[in-house]
Amino acid sequence: MAVSARECARRLQTLSSQERSKILLDIADALEAKEEEILAENEADVAAAQQAGYENSLISRLAMKPGKLADGIILEKTSSPLGVLLIIFESRPDALVQIASLAVRSGNGLLLKGGKEAKRSNAILHKVITSSIPPTVGERLIGLVTSREEIPELLKLDDVIDLVIPRGSNKLVSQIKAATKIPVLGHADGICHVFIDKSADLDMAKRIVLDAKTDYPAACNAMETLLVHEDLVQTGGLNDLILELQEKGVSLFGGPKASSVLSIPEANSFHHEYGALACTVEIVEDVNTAIEHIHRHGSAHTDSIITEDKEVAELFLRQVDSAAVLHNASTRFSDGFRFGLGAEVGISTSRIHARGPVGVEGLLTTRWLARGSGQVVDGDKEIVYTHRDLNLEA
Amino acid sequence: MAVSARECARRLQTLSSQERSKILLDIADALEAKEEEILAENEADVAAAQQAGYENSLISRLAMKPGKLADGIILEKTSSPLGVLLIIFESRPDALVQIASLAVRSGNGLLLKGGKEAKRSNAILHKVITSSIPPTVGERLIGLVTSREEIPELLKLDDVIDLVIPRGSNKLVSQIKAATKIPVLGHADGICHVFIDKSADLDMAKRIVLDAKTDYPAACNAMETLLVHEDLVQTGGLNDLILELQEKGVSLFGGPKASSVLSIPEANSFHHEYGALACTVEIVEDVNTAIEHIHRHGSAHTDSIITEDKEVAELFLRQVDSAAVLHNASTRFSDGFRFGLGAEVGISTSRIHARGPVGVEGLLTTRWLARGSGQVVDGDKEIVYTHRDLNLEA
DSSP states (O other): OHHHHHHHHHHHHHSOHHHHHHHHHHHHHHHHHTHHHHHHHHHHHHHHHHHTTOOHHHHHHHSOOOOOOOOOOEEEEEEEEOSEEEEEEOSOTHHHHHHHHHHHHHTOEEEEEOOGGGHHHHHHHHHHHHTTSOTTTOGGGEEEEOOTTHHHHHHTOTTTOOEEEEESOHHHHHHHHHHOSSOBOSOSOOOEEEEEOTTOOHHHHHHHHHHHHHSOTTSTTSEEEEEEETHHHHTSHHHHHHHHHHHTTOEEEEOHHHHHHHTOOBOSOSSOOOOSSEEEEEEESSHHHHHHHHHHHOOSSEEEEEOSOHHHHHHHHHHOOSSEEEEEEOGGGOSTTTTTOSSOOEEEOOSSSOOEEEOGGGGEEEEEEEEEEEEOOGGGTTOOOOOOOHHHHO | OHHHHHHHHHHHHHSOHHHHHHHHHHHHHHHHHTHHHHHHHHHHHHHHHHHTTOOHHHHHHHSOOOOOOOOOOEEEEEEEEOSEEEEEEOSOTHHHHHHHHHHHHHTOEEEEEOOGGGHHHHHHHHHHHHTTSOTTTOGGGEEEEOOTTHHHHHHTOTTTOOEEEEESOHHHHHHHHHHOSSOBOSOSOOOEEEEEOTTOOHHHHHHHHHHHHHSOTTSTTSEEEEEEETHHHHHSHHHHHHHHHHHTTOEEEEOHHHHHHHTOOBOSOSSOOOOSSEEEEEEESSHHHHHHHHHHHOOSSEEEEEOSOHHHHHHHHHHOOSSEEEEEEOGGGOSTTTTTOSSOOEEEOOSSSOOEEEOGGGGEEEEEEEEEEEEOOGGGTTOOOOOOOHHHHO
């Protein structure tokens, strides 16, 4: 049932906004047309609940009733800090500076746990940063956790810590996700694809593929799987590219088709992140097969299409259900700095809260403020709530 | 360390935006002033890592290096559906219609599990609604789960279901949160406070308190704790209010002060949701004590202040760290319909993803689309990334 719902939902996504509204109107019509039947069934439920001796409060919720007006409350949706963040990062001491700056700017408390290989760098950075926090706030705003043994204890504090951000290997992220009830912002896998369409500019394709794989092979936004349109096998475009990758020291593993056509070893799995100078290659029929491959084997992180055909590009951009989808650009661009988010908190493949490269907004939540003059709800009696956007009038 | 960080963070929140920026500038100055010392510590880390035989990729991340320009990529931040939602609701068949409409509009797949006391109502509503979904999408977009036994199985499907929304009792929400790795949108507790300041209009206070408690006692946004400024004990304002609550059949339990002043039984705990015609009363020194009480004993759902003193009201609105904070209005307003969000998904006390009353935006996530012309990152060599908001130019 869940799988069917996802398949239907992917089809629903491809409909236009008007088409979706049409379905809603059809539903409203159907509900109106069947009103008597629906109310009869509901009355039967209410009668059965009364007979079964349910509490009145439950029965009153069970009964269906008509419509809802209020006046003069000014409602404001504001941003506020999440609370206390726990950042666990490996290597990269500059991550400490980025995250501490984001925390101060956004008003969050912070616990930092860096890798032991950067302990001196982290200690001095922490000291320099906290010494600049005024006593009215308190330098304990940012705590540095120094021993690995403290992490399991920290991961239990779901009443005090609001978000865990692990920055490091897949393994680190998976371990943390498994060990805590605190929400985790991050990505376990970065299985990023580049699909070269038959209409691609092959020089551009070569430049992008080399960059996506070799610019920083250990990065989560590096290409792990290269998908190539089958027409490029005949034209020789694929061979050139393969040679160039091999010259740069990239080890190649093939899917069933590519391994026989290119005489390269077969990949064990399409769902594999090398994180090194290696990648999987496969030959696909067309853009639709490429999209299916990405949905089935990818990790919904970052995927790119190289094509000169605008329609094919738009199809790919609309349908690929990943955090970042690119056309004629290297997957390596999927990054908070390059996306202009200022300092980067991390890249999230979660669908909840923040997705893709995350900047300061990932460290914020919502607070609703309402200023009234004595309003009460009083059963919403004959009330129709109307709302005006005061921002638009300002 | 976590508790200290939260305390410091609450103080940081009360600073102005300029004051926070000032701290950031101080941090930047301190980092520049200590650059040599920092780089020396970092070099020591790098040397130690080399000696310890760490991989080069780790060492290159460990070393700190200077700054980063790219050109012509058009980046678009779009909304997209979360995927598949599982809604578990008790009673209230109209919740089915609301949620199904929200799902269709937002493009999400849906699994619905209603209470057995509404099984006929839910079945007919499900049938009517899915019969309006065109075959191009498929009526299995919305599945109706009919047996309670299927829930534990569904809660294991964290690879297929993206969000669980329980609508019902605290108990239901807590059980689901404990039993799944899928993110849960909702609130376990709704321990909402009304604080009556010494400057309150007492007629207004009476109207609001009665509404907040008696309009719908089982609702999560009903008042559970009444906090009263101590000056109102002498003036007799408190006594009037207590009599009126008792006349309406509200059972009263007191904190240490209120129970002796008002001769009412002592409450077992301030952290208690009655969900019925009962509430806790306590006398507090001033707005600051009230805020402390709310932070310590509340559930960060919805809290209201009744006061004619604008400064006191703004202090309360700024400092109370709850999903919804109101001034001179009943806590019962904290609701998606009344807030104008259209159909309501639920009210969230989570700080992650969506907080407070949640409408359709709680069912959406982000997708980043980038349209380039062959750009590669190439080590960000001498590149400074600049960004322009094309929306502002349109």
